[in-house]
Amino acid sequence: MAEPANSTNGTIRNPVRLSPMQVPKASDVLANDLRERILRGEFAEGTALPPERELVVQTGMSRTTVREALRILEVQGLVRVKTGRAGGAFVQHPGEESVAESVDLMIRGRKIRIPALLETREAIEPACARLAAHARTEEDLDRLEVANDDIVAAPDLEAFLQANIDWHVGVATASHNELLTGFMLALSRAIYVSTRNTQFVDAEVRATTVRAHRSVTAAIRAQDPNAAVRRMTRHVHTYAEAVLKVEERTDVDVQDG
Amino acid sequence: MAEPANSTNGTIRNPVRLSPMQVPKASDVLANDLRERILRGEFAEGTALPPERELVVQTGMSRTTVREALRILEVQGLVRVKTGRAGGAFVQHPGEESVAESVDLMIRGRKIRIPALLETREAIEPACARLAAHARTEEDLDRLEVANDDIVAAPDLEAFLQANIDWHVGVATASHNELLTGFMLALSRAIYVSTRNTQFVDAEVRATTVRAHRSVTAAIRAQDPNAAVRRMTRHVHTYAEAVLKVEERTDVDVQDG
DNA sequence: CTGGTACTTTAGGTACGACCAAATTTGTGG
DNA sequence: CCACAAATTTGGTCGTACCTAAAGTACCAG
Numbered sequence: 125m126a127e128p129a130n131s132t133n134g135t136i137r138n139p140v141r142l143s144p145m146q147v148p149k150a151s152d153v154l155a156n157d158l159r160e161r162i163l164r165g166e167f168a169e170g171t172a173l174p175p176e177r178e179l180v181v182q183t184g185m186s187r188t189t190v191r192e193a194l195r196i197l198e199v200q201g202l203v204r205v206k207t208g209r210a211g212g213a214f215v216q217h218p219g220e221e222s223v224a225e226s227v228d229l230m231i232r233g234r235k236i237r238i239p240a241l242l243e244t245r246e247a248i249e250p251a252c253a254r255l256a257a258h259a260r261t262e263e264d265l266d267r268l269e270v271a272n273d274d275i276v277a278a279p280d281l282e283a284f285l286q287a288n289i290d291w292h293v294g295v296a297t298a299s300h301n302e303l304l305t306g307f308m309l310a311l312s313r314a315i316y317v318s319t320r321n322t323q324f325v326d327a328e329v330r331a332t333t334v335r336a337h338r339s340v341t342a343a344i345r346a347q348d349p350n351a352a353v354r355r356m357t358r359h360v361h362t363y364a365e366a367v368l369k370v371e372e373r374t375d376v377d378v379q380d381g
Numbered sequence: 382m383a384e385p386a387n388s389t390n391g392t393i394r395n396p397v398r399l400s401p402m403q404v405p406k407a408s409d410v411l412a413n414d415l416r417e418r419i420l421r422g423e424f425a426e427g428t429a430l431p432p433e434r435e436l437v438v439q440t441g442m443s444r445t446t447v448r449e450a451l452r453i454l455e456v457q458g459l460v461r462v463k464t465g466r467a468g469g470a471f472v473q474h475p476g477e478e479s480v481a482e483s484v485d486l487m488i489r490g491r492k493i494r495i496p497a498l499l500e501t502r503e504a505i506e507p508a509c510a511r512l513a514a515h516a517r518t519e520e521d522l523d524r525l526e527v528a529n530d531d532i533v534a535a536p537d538l539e540a541f542l543q544a545n546i547d548w549h550v551g552v553a554t555a556s557h558n559e560l561l562t563g564f565m566l567a568l569s570r571a572i573y574v575s576t577r578n579t580q581f582v583d584a585e586v587r588a589t590t591v592r593a594h595r596s597v598t599a600a601i602r603a604q605d606p607n608a609a610v611r612r613m614t615r616h617v618h619t620y621a622e623a624v625l626k627v628e629e630r631t632d633v634d635v636q637d638g
Numbered sequence: 639c640t641g642g643t644a645c646t647t648t649a650g651g652t653a654c655g656a657c658c659a660a661a662t663t664t665g666t667g668g
Numbered sequence: 669c670c671a672c673a674a675a676t677t678t679g680g681t682c683g684t685a686c687c688t689a690a691a692g693t694a695c696c697a698g
Contacts, residue, residue: 147659147660149679149680149681150680150681151452151680151681162490163486163489163490165492175648175649175650176649176650177648177649177650185681185682186681186682186683187682187683187684188445188680188681188682188683189680189681189682191449191650191651192448192449192452192680192681194650195408195449195452195453195456196452196456199452199453199456199457200456200483200486201483201486202486202490205650206649206650206689206690207649207650207651207688207689207690208648208649208650208688208689208690208691209647209648209649209650209689209690209691209692210648210649210690210691210692211648211649211650211689211690211691212649212650213650217487217490217491218483218486218487218490218491219487219490219491220487222483222486222487223480223483223484223487225483226457226458226475226479226480226482226483226484227480227483227560227563229420229457229458229459229475229479230474230475230476230477230479230480230559230560230563231560232420233419233420233459233474233475233476234474234475234476234559235422236559236560240558240559240560241560243512243558244558244560244561246508247505247508247509247511247512247558247561248504248505248508248561251503251504251505251508252504254504255500255504301497301500301501301504302487302491302493302497303484303487303488303493303497303498303501303568304501304504304505306484306487307564311560404688404689406650406651406652407651407652408651408652432677432678432679433678433679434678434679442652442653443652443653443654444653444654444655445651445652445653445654446651446652446653448679448680449651449652451679462679463660463661463678463679464659464660464661464678464679464680465659465660465661465662465677465678465679466660466661466662466663466676466677466678466679467661467662467663467677467678468660468661468662468677468678468679469678469679470679
């Protein structure tokens, strides 16, 4: 049998049994350690981590490994790396932008279509409006007014859609809920790029949009949650139906052509 | 003046004006190129990118640079790297897990508290329930039943909370909306870790939870969107209030201590 | 004293080259 | 035919050298 036998001199041969063990990568170990410390708040935001060569002597790892760890943290939005003297890896805490980027990758990679994007917006934006009606500040209201004025003054489709993003993200911002804001940011951008090439935004659509925005803004200003929800629900639903109708027609056109 | 003058022999000295230009990092250039191709669907999911040393000869970059680019893509969830022969960087499209991780970093980094987490859940989970009532399959319903049975059979708080996650994520899954699913996944996990240390989950809370889940599940099964929304709204609100009440009392205790 | 230019210093970015570790494939002896 | 050993492929780590960016410093001309 394969079982180890003990020798006659009293030496015990192989009593120890080991289960297969996973050896984590050195760069991951460093990255995990630094990440936990950053998230724990051990370093104030904006402070610089030690220089790469310093981390090398502190950790005993090679510079390659140290750099890979820092790159991981950079991609995760936990540090921002600057070059040159007085450069280095500066601590920051990931926020809306970071989440938005990740959501963007998922949308593009999974080829999530406009219908699903609009459906998602219909799902969460009314809730944003409700919270905004509770938490909005004067500053929030100003932002909404500015964005809506930009829509009125928009010279072309590009400007219209950009101002549209600003307004919708503005509502999320007014909710003072960072999670929802990050999510809406990604969602609005995705809807923007998916709508960029459609031709359905005529003068009437723009006028309707502006009216709806004003109506929702008024409810938020009046701190009337129910009205805000109702009007926002109606607005995003109407918008979605309009987009889908055009989409459908475009599909038919494509099939005919 | 500092303006360059032309010499007398007809040579033109410095007619060219250059604006400050940003030199992107080589590793970013490679990463961006590969990322766009992956998102464009140029490589089927699961296919392997060329080996690092092969990319070196193809791009003319050093292996260090190539590896950094691959690490970026790995962190973004666009490739999965395996070691050993027949290993390499395998293409994948980022999904729920990737978004959940990013949201987790934001929650921990920004120190988002339980009240905000519960508020966010109250904002989006009713919408998940509505969509689930429309899109649920028999398989989805099975998952919900299993999760709820697990709650009943849970021997300790840990198991209860885990099964609770499963049920809530199950509702999101039943909505067949990948974006909402990813978001709810992150949210549920965050609420889990924030609730892990509280003592408020007694037998009564568990019984109430199970009843509420059954009620929501029934509405989803019956494809009754309005009932699903109403019951889910009530459930998450009740749960939130219970958690917050305990939180508050704990705070008081801390102050008294 | 002022201002600019050139040098120095500090930090990240890139390039090689060598070797280690893991996983698969292949070879070989029983 | 099977089990075990060796070769092969591919990522992981290390060390060194050198380049580039940015900030500070010294110094010289006006």
